[in-house]
Amino acid sequence: MNFLDQIPIVSTVPRNHGVEHATIHVLASRLQNLSLVGHATLDGFNLYGEVEADQVESAANEALRRLRAGDSRLVIHPNCGTNFATAGMLAGIAAWLASYGKDSASKLPRIIMASTVALIFALPLGLSVQEYVTTSPLVGEARVLGVERSKRGSMTVHRVRLSR
Incomplete structure (x- = not known):
């Protein structure tokens, strides 16, 4: 509900x-x-x-x-657009968090990995957001x-x- x-x-x-x-x-x-x-x-x-x-x-x-x-x-x-918005938000937050750190050589791989992991979780989370919110x-x-x-x-x- x-x-x-x-x-x-x-x-x-x-x-x-x-x-x-x-x-x-x-x-x-x-x-x-x-x-x-x-x-x-x-x-x-x-x-x-x-x-x-x-x-x-x-x-x-x-x-x-x-x-x-x-x-x-x-x-x-x-x-549903809720899934796309959820994916964009999770990937953006993951990329932002992964961008911290002084080692610029590892920054891009960290951002790519963090964004990919976020996108893996985005679909089931987006479906739940639809079910319980939108x-x-x-x-x-x-x-x-x-x-x-x-x-x-x-x-x-x-x-x-x-x-x-």
Whole structure:
């Protein structure tokens, strides 16, 4: 359970982030070679990529149904930005710590080794950060209010609005 679930106004973003991931998982199970990027907001989420609005709406409804049924693994996604942010932060801190010392000849190998070790631990840590901080499977009575498809230049955007 996400600790932010205890704060109603704050809990909507992790919930929406979880529904976003679950929707992407459902779409990926239905469509081959799917390439989507998502972004959670206070009132839902955006999906960027080539897919039809009715497919997004159907997948979001299935995602909500499956989350209500207890399929909480759907809120975790291996390509989530949380994983990349966690990796960047760990590698940066490791590199910074490894840069200390007077022996400049060994500085670069120390930085490379420390950053590599940090990246090894980053994925499991990023998945845990998703599970306990940035996503939530607790969707309650949330429902899809609508899906609006639009174009921003060459990018297709689907704005998915969820009820509170």
